[in-house]
Amino acid sequence: MAAQSSPQTLRPAQPPSTPLHVLLEATGAHATAPVAEVTVTGIEQRSNAVLAGDLFAALPGARAHGARFAADAVARGAVAIFTDPAGAAELGDPGVPVLVRAEPRAALGELSALIYGHPSERLKIVGITGTSGKTTTAYLVEAGLAAAGLATGLIGTIETRIGGRRVPSALTTPEAPQLHAMFAAMVEQGVDAVVMEVSSHALALGRVDGVRFDVGAFTNLSQDHLDFHADFEDYFAAKRRLFEVGSPIAARTAVVCVDQEWGRRLAAALPNPITVRTEPASPADAVVTAADSAQPTEELAAVAADWTVAGDVTTTPGGEQEFVAAGPDGPIPVRLRLPGRYNVANGLLAVAVCAAAGVDAAKAAAALASVDVPGRMQRVERGQDFLAVVDYAHKPAAVESVLATLRAQTSGRVAVVVGAGGDRDAGKRPLMGAAAARGADLTVITDDNPRGEDPATIRAALRAGALAVPEAERGEVREVGDRAAAVAAAVRWARAGDVVLVAGKGHETGQEIAGVEHPFDDREVLAAALAAIGSTTEDPRVP
Template identity: 35%
Template sequence: MNLKKILKDINYELLNGNNNLEIREIQYDSRNVKSGDLFVCIEGYSTDGHKYVNSAVSNGAAAVICSKDIENLTECTVIKTEDTRKALALAAANYYDHPSDKLKVMGITGTNGKTTSTFMMKSVLEAQGYKVGLLGTIANYVGDKKIAAHRTTPESLELQKLFAEMVEEGVNYCIMEVSSHSLYLNRVYGIKFCQAIFTNLTRDHLDFHKTFENYYNAKLILFKNTLNSVVNIDDEYGERVYEDSEGKKTSYAMDKEADVKGSNLHMHSRGVEFDITYKNETQHINLNIPGKYNVMNALGSAAACLGEGMSLASVKQGLEAMLCVPGRCEIVTKNYNLGYEVIVDYAHTPDGLENILKTAREFTKGKLISVFGCGGDRDNTKRPIMGKIGTELSDKAVITSDNPRTEDPMSIIKEVVTGVQKDNYIVVENRREAIKKAMEMAKKDDVIVVAGKGHEDYQILKDKTIHFDEREVIAEIIKELNK
């Protein structure tokens, strides 16, 4: 594509060369650059693309977009702009012919509930015959095709490519998790959402955002770029988002009066039943995932779909058709007659851990046993909080390693233990052994919650990443214990 077309709507200064040349592809990783490519220097969390300009040019870059002065670069076209992340987003959209304009894009943000909500919306839309794309933590889906996801929200270049694939495959709706990182780093810059959902806001990612106010303001960006804001007003910050968002708004809640209202909950171990009311019509929903917080996810998903003109009856049909979400309150012992249940959940924040343990308590007839830890190289202020929550809400707790990354696992565990105020816990550093210990402890009618990793099939250690799928691990342990 001609560079002039790629640079459309970008404010820039031409420092060297000319902008009337053909570009093969756009790259922001110098290692991927080939002859005739455009290289965009973006500043990452731990590195800066400007450091790799010479490498990109050596690999054949025909043009470079930068935001800093680069000395002695005369071999190619050099374009300077104020914000290269915004430039990358606009250039990618131009390169792929603005595919998001040909889709209805629904975005969801919040600390917890994003993944489950995207699968709920996908189920509702597909039940009505729409072809759906999904972008999120577990995987990316283009219709029926599953693509590995490397981050919650892809970088803008990959994002526009995925949108283009969806358009080519005849997708009607794209539902996507929109992380606070992606909003702050302009990965979704220039995309107009038809529906934007806010689930909740609790402590997370302060290692990146530094303050809670920064975290909130990052989330709010989504609600400045949507036709309709769908907001959980039971959440303290949701009330604020509702006030701060612009344009059309739809509220949902259980505890307050709202446009979409949930009531009459009845919990059981394999799901939850509730009523949903919208515009004086009520439908009874039998959801196949337990937990009050999943009712909240269902209400937000319903509100977004209702905002797209669907009926309450069709929302009921779609919600009830969804059987489970991988690693989200997933009962992995359904096919075994153990006498106790084991639940795998992605809960890795204080609020997430509290939600899953309170939910499990609702249907636990015996003792509630938790297995949890905290990830390394992440916000360490939440570690003692999770230690306190995990032990207070469990009858027995096994504190273990999560994804320690570059940190020492026992150092992380010691920080978790500083928040503990009960003596109902043990420490087992090895995560597999910790899960096995919990299962050895379990008696009839007990429930074990293994929290933190959920759908992940790996564990990130200091020097390597190992295969670690908790469903497989639990199946192996069942065989060992039944020998």
């Protein structure tokens, strides 16, 4: 039975047909009814996305057990149910066979891969993880692979692309059933290589289980998601799962940026990593946890990275960056449209990843010069006499880095509009406020995505962090709750030669407030604010 098109997921048009008894044996489950005549053509854990021929994965959830929605799944065409003993007890007689297994989520990835014919084994899969830089590096790598003649796919925060078809992404990394269905659709449509962002949530929750990664890349680690992870070590442990020996999803080749201690720790724990460094080595680089390292710590600082930046990074009059990547095959010139030293690290990592994927590094590097990334240092131009930029920076280190980059590129003043998301890591809020106040002449604290929290409480945490910076070390701090009004205030403040940065939401097109998502795009709001100052007879800007 061929799967139909679904608006909620990407599926192959002609999926494999797998006998249910094969899935029963593969999962070690037991069945509540005969399975001999049943075949499965898909798998889904969302009842409203089930298609005829699917296996419905009724999993325990945070608010309700998936078994509660089994009747709807069967009505939509599910031919069997996969669940745990608690789910089976809740089902009664659903009218279809039930496969019962303790901890079914642990088998979901491999089961999804089996149902769709192990599609990742027929693709070159590149997985990129880290706190910052995943999206930018993924776009750069995709461009490099495409320049080498490969048909590419992209799965990430902003969008999923299959053969030029763009689909917005709800999650940085989809759940396992959707992910393997995407891979199968990509195989069917002639894709050769897929570049995907791999979040720590995906690694911890098993969303990428069953994926065979050819190359895994690590960008960096800084504070984020500590509402989900117990601490930094737990966060790091989740990232390590993409690389470490013994992990069922460990990439065949690891490419690790070792500019930070976290990258050095990861590289030290791996047998043959490809290392990337954009900063000069120092004896301090030898400081790693002994348990992570197979090498004496005094030797680590002396180990040269496989890929480095040769000489200085230069900035063109148009704001582009140029540098020389020194790698195993000799010097390779690289040109980036993206500003910032951190984007040099992303660019160098992308070149190294493309080489690790088996393509010509020089050909891949040449393609990076044309890459723009939505919502990442994205300029908005409406004829104003100052620079206006939207960026996704929503972590303390990212805010600090973006502001430092913009400060280095202007002789004028810098303003930043910044907020923090609700129902997320609260510990980073004062740190973000402090980073903004130190790096900008004007910090306008506003709402980001408050979600279910009181927006004023979130703003207060950022404001406390900003005002904790000694007065001599910080710029002006304002609080404007309405985000559009905050952007307009920063624009009115700016003079010729200044910079206005709107940070936090980047490519997002909505603002979630009290459970309701309202249309909101920082790029459009900033453009409207810029147009407003240009459409008045008298200059409405204020100092």
